[in-house]
Amino acid sequence: MSAILNQIKESVKKGVEVNIQGIVQYGKYPVSVKDITNSVTSGWELTYRIEKSQFNGKAFNKHERFSELKMTSFSNLYTMIQQVYSQFKQGVNVEKRNDGSNFAVYQPNDSLWFTVRDKKNSVAITVTITDDNSPFHMLSVTFVITASNQNGQPYMIGYDSQYDHNTDTYTELLNASMLPNKHAYVPVTRKDNIGTIKAAGVVNNEGLVEIDYDQTEVVYLQKVLNERRLLAGIYEKAILEIVLDKSNEYFTANSQAQQPMNGFNQSSMPHMQNAFHAPQTNQGLNSNPFNPALNLDNTPVF
Secondary structure, three states, rough: OOOHHHHHHHHHHHHHEEEEEEEOOOEOOOOOOOEEEOOOOOOEEEEEEEEOOOOOOEEEEOOOOOEEEOOOHHHHHHHHHHHHHHHHHHHOOEEEEOOEEEEEEEOOOOEEEEEEEEEEEEEEEEEOOOOOOOOOOOOOEEEOOOOEEOOOOOOEOOOOHHHHHOOOOOEEEOOOOOOOOEEEEEOHHHHHHHHHHEOOEEEOOOOEEEEOOHHHOEEEEEEOOHHHHHHHHHHHHHHHHHHHHHHHHHHOOOOOOOOOOOOOOOOOOOOOOOOOOOOOOOOOOOOOOOOOOOOOHHHHOO
């Protein structure tokens, strides 16, 4: 195997702590992967939903990606997001795209990469982990900033429901990824310049074909658009390999249907020096303390 791939796998293996929650949820075992390095993602956790095959008893994850991300010490990142938003609104590094939208890239340090684009009535800020020491290298999370219906001030969608002030932890379910989601495709076979597909279905009122999956050949693929997503995929493949190995060990040790132990480690990481101003306690919907007037210059790594 490639020495580079082995190096990545070994780095990931040394940088994470894997724990299996034995309580089955909807036929799946939640498995947490915690960053135990001193990287920018120290203390963060990915959760995978692992299933046990009924045929050979082996662990598998059909989506081949994590389903939940917990970001500890979130107030640090939250402050930087506000700073990035401020720079974007001031027009710093902003360029106009062909579709008329505004776009900008900010990299305040070697550990984080911010890409920003505006949408109708909102701004999307994507944070990508570029810290070479992080086992979650090239992990991306997108946050959406919009104006409050109550006071017109900018606020982060999801902050009110997904941020825990007591633990300074933000939980993301939908807008974080390493490997992209799988999409369904129907393969096209070409012979003598004629393309054919193996498919069956009926045409609906909109002129679209409603597929009969039992009689249609469908493949599920993850579309990788650039080298950053490709590298992120290599890291997640390494993480998933570790998760499946640990899960198989767990299944073997509990093959006699013993009551499994909850292996989740609830201990928090040691508090790191915080050079940022943490968010204030939330008092209601759309009231998160988003400050669009912060300066990104000379921002230290948290």
